[in-house]
Amino acid sequence: MSGPLTPSQTVGPFFGVGLPFEKGEQLAPPGSAGVMRIEGQVLDGKGEPVPDALLEIWQPGTGFGRARTDSEGAFSFTTVKPGAVPAPDGRVQAPHFNVTVFARGLLRHLVTRMYFPDETEANAADPVLNLVEPARRETLIAKHCDGVLHFDVRLQGERETVFFAI
């Protein structure tokens, strides 16, 4: 059964008054031991920045963060790295964040995952990454870049980020 679910509508361009909140992007305070910074950009089908997107990252046990993009489509989070996660079928999932994307022009939110570049072995065995055709897996794995983790979200087109049905 599906029940009479309430349909989704876009977050629109003016969510800034309601959804972002102070330090929402900090799952852990910047500068403390083991805290890493994640930076990225949300881009549209022409590679243009998306300045009116909102991202939420969540992993039970690590925490929840919410950040909007700026005029360059850029966002950032500070967090500690999550641990490996048991899969419902008994296997192990590599450390990752669940990433939810809202934006003007998205009538429903999108869900993706951010994996970590220093987990080559765990990523290779990850049951979700293995559902993705090899050429597209790199869209789900952050990159080391000048001491931060870089993770772009490409909504459409060349190197489109892999999104998951929910």
Add this chain to the structure above:
Amino acid sequence: MSELEPPYLYPDYVGTRLRAPAKPLINLPEGFNDFPAPLFPRTVADLDHDLTRQHAGEPIGERIIVTGRVLDSDGRPLRKTIVEVWQANAAGRYLDQDDQHPAPLDPNFTGAGRCLTDAEGRYRFITIKPGAYPWKNHRNAWRPAHIHFSLFGSEFRSRLVTQMYFPGDPLMPRDPILQSIPDQAGRDRLVSQFDPETTVPEWALAYRWDIVLRGRAATPFEDEQ
């Protein structure tokens, strides 16, 4: 997905054209999306549900009460779940630097609120009725009056951001955002009802709108055929 949900690509809503994914979403095996909703770190204060009492004076506009229940798809009330709302003022202007259309801001209205549902899943906001506003999607495009809602529910897959509309608004049939929902029954679920029982004499009209979030057991695929 069910015809009750909008597609990602709906060309009449111009903003979807370069932002809708072109590749199909990947289905995860059963259970991989079954984990709890985020623990929302933001606290809710007593008056956060009253958008008319956030400033020294009262906002201009028609004072309204917006109330309803938050349920899961099995009909169970969602208790102590956070409901976040935001909206334009009575003139149709958002307190946002990117909203520059020529309507006045109201120094007594921010347009954002939040509350937790009670033991029966009920939420209640006091606000003013938002105005319609132009949005340049096509010639003479106007959004019908609406209040944005954001909810988490109990499961990761319960997450919902949507908009509540007002009954009888003549702009609804012309609005590509609402019309993106293929089925009239789906669109109807976003329209509140005038609620004379909750209306407070000499003070405020009331609108009622119930929200149903996906529960743990509901899968989006079973009713696809």
